[in-house]
Amino acid sequence: xxxxxxxxxxxxxxxxxxxxxxxxxxxxxxxxxxxxxxxxxxxxxxxxxxxxxxxxxxxxxxxxxxxxxxxxxxxxxxxxxxxxxxxxxxxxxxxxxxxxxxxxxxxxxxxxxxxxxxxxxxxxxxxxxxxxxxxxxxxxxxxxxxxxxxxxxxxxxxxxxxxxxxxxxxxxxxxxxxxxxxxxxxxxxxxxxxxxxxxxxxxxxxxxxxxxxxxxxxxxx
Amino acid sequence: xxxxxxxxxxxxxxxxxxxxxxxxxxxxxxxxxxxxxxxxxxxxxxxxxxxxxxxxxxxxxxxxxxxxxxxxxxxxxxxxxxxxxxxxxxxxxxxxxxxxxxxxxxxxxxxxxxxxxxxxxxxxxxxxxxxxxxxxxxxxxxxxxxxxxxxxxxxxxxxxxxxxxxxxxxxxxxxxxxxxxxxxxxxxxxxxxxxxxxxxxxxxxxxxxxxxxxxxxxxxxxxxxxxxxxxxxxxxxxxxxxxxxxxxxxxxxxxxxxxxxxxxxxxxxxxxxxxxxxxxxxxxxxxxxxxxxxxxxxxxxxxxxxxxxxxxxxxxxxx
Numbered sequence: 001x002x003x004x005x006x007x008x009x010x011x012x013x014x015x016x017x018x019x020x021x022x023x024x025x026x027x028x029x030x031x032x033x034x035x036x037x038x039x040x041x042x043x044x045x046x047x048x049x050x051x052x053x054x055x056x057x058x059x060x061x062x063x064x065x066x067x068x069x070x071x072x073x074x075x076x077x078x079x080x081x082x083x084x085x086x087x088x089x090x091x092x093x094x095x096x097x098x099x100x101x102x103x104x105x106x107x108x109x110x111x112x113x114x115x116x117x118x119x120x121x122x123x124x125x126x127x128x129x130x131x132x133x134x135x136x137x138x139x140x141x142x143x144x145x146x147x148x149x150x151x152x153x154x155x156x157x158x159x160x161x162x163x164x165x166x167x168x169x170x171x172x173x174x175x176x177x178x179x180x181x182x183x184x185x186x187x188x189x190x191x192x193x194x195x196x197x198x199x200x201x202x203x204x205x206x207x208x209x210x211x212x213x214x215x216x217x218x219x220x221x
Numbered sequence: 222x223x224x225x226x227x228x229x230x231x232x233x234x235x236x237x238x239x240x241x242x243x244x245x246x247x248x249x250x251x252x253x254x255x256x257x258x259x260x261x262x263x264x265x266x267x268x269x270x271x272x273x274x275x276x277x278x279x280x281x282x283x284x285x286x287x288x289x290x291x292x293x294x295x296x297x298x299x300x301x302x303x304x305x306x307x308x309x310x311x312x313x314x315x316x317x318x319x320x321x322x323x324x325x326x327x328x329x330x331x332x333x334x335x336x337x338x339x340x341x342x343x344x345x346x347x348x349x350x351x352x353x354x355x356x357x358x359x360x361x362x363x364x365x366x367x368x369x370x371x372x373x374x375x376x377x378x379x380x381x382x383x384x385x386x387x388x389x390x391x392x393x394x395x396x397x398x399x400x401x402x403x404x405x406x407x408x409x410x411x412x413x414x415x416x417x418x419x420x421x422x423x424x425x426x427x428x429x430x431x432x433x434x435x436x437x438x439x440x441x442x443x444x445x446x447x448x449x450x451x452x453x454x455x456x457x458x459x460x461x462x463x464x465x466x467x468x469x470x471x472x473x474x475x476x477x478x479x480x481x482x483x484x485x486x487x488x489x490x491x492x493x494x495x496x497x498x499x500x501x502x503x504x505x506x507x508x509x510x511x512x513x514x515x516x517x518x519x520x521x522x523x524x525x526x527x528x529x530x531x532x533x534x535x536x537x538x539x540x
Contacts, residue, residue: 010398017400017530024526028519101522108529119537131400131537 009129012052016132019045019169020111023142023162027107028100030093032085032154032211036078039158039165043073046165046172049132053176061180062172065187069168072187077161077194081154084198085205092211095152107145111138133173139166152211153204157197164190223481227316230479234309235301237488238463241495242455243267245462249499249506250426256507267455274448282441284345292340293442293449299333300456307383307460308467310487312391312475314384322381323468324371330457331364334416337438337450344441348430352437355514359422359434362521363412369528370412373405374468376535383464387472404531406469411524413465415517417458420506422517432511459495466494 022042029035047066054062096103118137140163147159208215247264254261281289305317306326338353371381378385390396415422418435430437439450467475474490476483512520
């Protein structure tokens with residue numbers, strides 16, 4: 001048995017697990033608002049991890065990054081998504097291709113694959129326990145599952161945004177000392193994605209009067 | 222100073238659980254009604270109910286066989302056995318504590334609820350049979366969850382004795398914040414909500430048979446047999462609370478010697494912990510709606526997910 005991780009590693013792992021659990025919760029969200037809120041919570045957990053790393057490793061830039069990502073991902077993105085779809089039907093229940101329990105079981109299988117594959121990588125030096133990296137890999141894969149099994153535009157957009165959360169979690173573990181300018185550039189990448197997806201969601205909703213992507217199949221001709 | 226012999230403490234564990242269980246149910250229902258702004262019943266009401274039922278005559282359905290008669294007694298015996306196996310009052314293992322591990326305790330609990338379901342099926346009444354079939358359907362998912370929680374314990378302590386986990390948790394703060402422990406405890410709590418028929422799985426006080434799961438199983442019983450079933454389900458609840466508190470969440474306040482005062486204090490501590498968990502359960506009861514029947518699988522699947530993640534993080538070495 002491996003040695004017991006210390007309080008810091010244990011706490012960091014718990015927060016990383018919460019990020020993954022938020023991703024799982026998105027699989028069963030029934031309302032537009034719930035989905036967006038889950039994304040905000042997940043981003044908050046990632047920012048919390050950034051603060052933990054900053055405090056532990058003494059990297060002051062990470063505080064700035066955490067503050068920026070809280071402002072962007074916890075406040076602005078949810079507001080923008082909800083503002084873009086003010087008259088949308090709030091109900092996105094039943095957009096799953098399978099039942100929730102089956103989707104969760106499928107996601108558990110995919111997450112297990114990600115966890116164990118990434119855990120077999122070894123890093124000589126990382127700012128967080130490598131378990132957090134494996135969990136980040138699982139977050140990315142479950143985000144893919146979310147985008148595949150749910151056929152509503154909100155879940156697919158939020159799935160994409162939360163995929164970015166998984167990637168930033170991985171970034172925190174592997175490359176916490178990345179220059180601030182690069183990290184901020186990533187955040188602006190996300191901002192571009194938010195604008196593009198936001199416009200797509202808005203147009204889709206105004207054309208089909210629904211959030212479901214089911215009507216898109218007609219485009220196949 | 223009187224020092225109690227280990228067999229006496231062992232017997233005290235069973236007596237404490239048996240005697241306090243209806244009282245804990247009474248406290249929970251009292252807290253629940255107070256939270257709803259109602260006056261509610263006395264805390265001691267479950268004892269009066271039991272006393273009344275023991276004085277009543279027993280009526281049997283026409284189709285009932287000996288199984289229907291024997292099951293309440295056998296189930297009650299199961300619930301009397303489990304407190305011998307788990308740390309109720311002492312932090313050190315008692316002579317009969319090694320009779321079975323945490324898995325053994327789980328099996329005895331499951332056997333008890335299986336016997337009750339069997340009696341319900343034997344009664345031939347539609348609602349009782351519906352309850353027993355539903356209860357078994359959902360326990361098909363809660364049992365694997367409990368198994369995974371046990372695996373987590375086994376991976377952490379390299380044994381599956383509940384005393385060993387309680388000792389590990391007491392040993393350092395590292396053990397408490399590790400994700401495997403947090404996730405396993407959360408999964409166990411969700412299973413406990415399902416197994417003790419609380420919101421969001423079942424309305425405890427409801428009289429609508431269509432929403433019933435565990436409660437429906439005893440609809441056909443009457444008199445002393447019904448009293449035993451009610452008492453048994455209260456004991457099952459207190460046993461599960463004890464496992465959650467004394468093995469996972471707060472394994473402090475247990476007696477480390479057989480001295481009468483420390484055992485007495487341990488009894489009080491146990492009651493305090495059970496009441497605290499009961500208050501949390503009462504708050505949950507009042508804050509959430511009952512899930513629709515087909516959504517209950519989602520709830521138990523969530524508990525299963527937590528337990529699976531607990532095992533995963535342990536295997537990754539970071540749990």
